[in-house]
Amino acid sequence: MSFSKFVKHEVSQNVLFECCQRSQLSALILLSSTLVINNKGISLQFSTENSYIAKRVWQLIKDLYEVELKLDVKQKLRFNKSNIYQVSIIDEGLTILEDLELYSPKEGLIDHLKESHFKAECCKRAYLAGAFMAGGSVNSPATSNYHLEVSTNKLEHSQLIQKLMNNINLNAKIVERRNSYVVYVKAAEKISDFLRAIGSSNAVMEFEEHRIQRDFANSFTRLDNCELANEVKVIKAGQKQLEDIQIIEDANHLDAMSEIHMEVIELRRDFEDYSLNELVVEYKKRYGKNITKSGLNHRFKRISEIADKFKR
Numbered sequence: 001m002s003f004s005k006f007v008k009h010e011v012s013q014n015v016l017f018e019c020c021q022r023s024q025l026s027a028l029i030l031l032s033s034t035l036v037i038n039n040k041g042i043s044l045q046f047s048t049e050n051s052y053i054a055k056r057v058w059q060l061i062k063d064l065y066e067v068e069l070k071l072d073v074k075q076k077l078r079f080n081k082s083n084i085y086q087v088s089i090i091d092e093g094l095t096i097l098e099d100l101e102l103y104s105p106k107e108g109l110i111d112h113l114k115e116s117h118f119k120a121e122c123c124k125r126a127y128l129a130g131a132f133m134a135g136g137s138v139n140s141p142a143t144s145n146y147h148l149e150v151s152t153n154k155l156e157h158s159q160l161i162q163k164l165m166n167n168i169n170l171n172a173k174i175v176e177r178r179n180s181y182v183v184y185v186k187a188a189e190k191i192s193d194f195l196r197a198i199g200s201s202n203a204v205m206e207f208e209e210h211r212i213q214r215d216f217a218n219s220f221t222r223l224d225n226c227e228l229a230n231e232v233k234v235i236k237a238g239q240k241q242l243e244d245i246q247i248i249e250d251a252n253h254l255d256a257m258s259e260i261h262m263e264v265i266e267l268r269r270d271f272e273d274y275s276l277n278e279l280v281v282e283y284k285k286r287y288g289k290n291i292t293k294s295g296l297n298h299r300f301k302r303i304s305e306i307a308d309k310f311k312r
């Protein structure tokens with residue numbers, strides 16, 4: 001099961017208050033249903049490839065209304081030939097749409113709601129859960145590309161979903177993709193907040209576990225790279241100092257060097273790969289005197305200046 005299906009399956013099991021049931025059913029109907037008018041009358045058909053979402057729609061309608069329902073299972077003729085689950089409300093489709101404020105005799109069918117429609121914050125989150133079940137997807141937390149989206153056919157509907165998301169600080173954005181409008185979230189912590197808001201607690205734990213592991217691995221890699229860079233820097237500095245010393249020796253000038261400079265020359269030759277911090281410790285051991293890292297570096301700079309004179 002993909003991570004998206006895992007989230008949808010978990011959300012479809014949540015117990016809701018009646019007001020939240022109505023909100024969630026509204027989202028599912030707006031995103032995945034069709035009003036069918038034929039010689040048999042008027043019916044409302046909800047379609048999905050997920051059996052548990054069809055079951056959710058069936059249960060929501062049964063809990064809220066006393067209507068006749070029909071379930072059909074059809075198989076796709078192309079691609080992976082997955083099943084299509086179709087829940088049909090017989091005869092009472094318009095009545096339910098009117099009760100949910102998705103239809104009025106004056107305005108006809110309504111393709112999006114306004115934020116003022118929702119009675120409470122819990123209803124807004126239930127609506128987002130329904131919208132995600134019907135038109136949403138989220139990348140697996142095992143991938144490095146964090147992305148969650150909800151796709152709609154109407155700009156006004158996508159703007160409502162965006163507003164509901166941004167009410168909980170998700171920084172959701174909208175992009176037009178072919179004939180649809182996609183509300184999306186990219187930041188990992190915002191995706192986690194969305195999953196928590198729609199009631200997918202197990203998905204949150206799985207998402208956070210993968211995210212923490214990846215962040216730790218990335219931090220460890222950065223630290224490792226930093227240490228490697230410092231190691232390379234130390235080696236290069238040591239090699240440069242050895243080259244300066246060799247130039248001075250080739251010019252037969254070592255005997256003219258002062259005692260304090262000969263001390264660090266001997267130290268560097270004996271400990272070619274040591275950092276300045278390590279040389280400070282060895283200097284104390286060998287000569288019984290204290291020297292700072294800055295003092296040591298100053299002597300090597302003076303040796304480099306002397307070597308430069310013999311390069312000309």
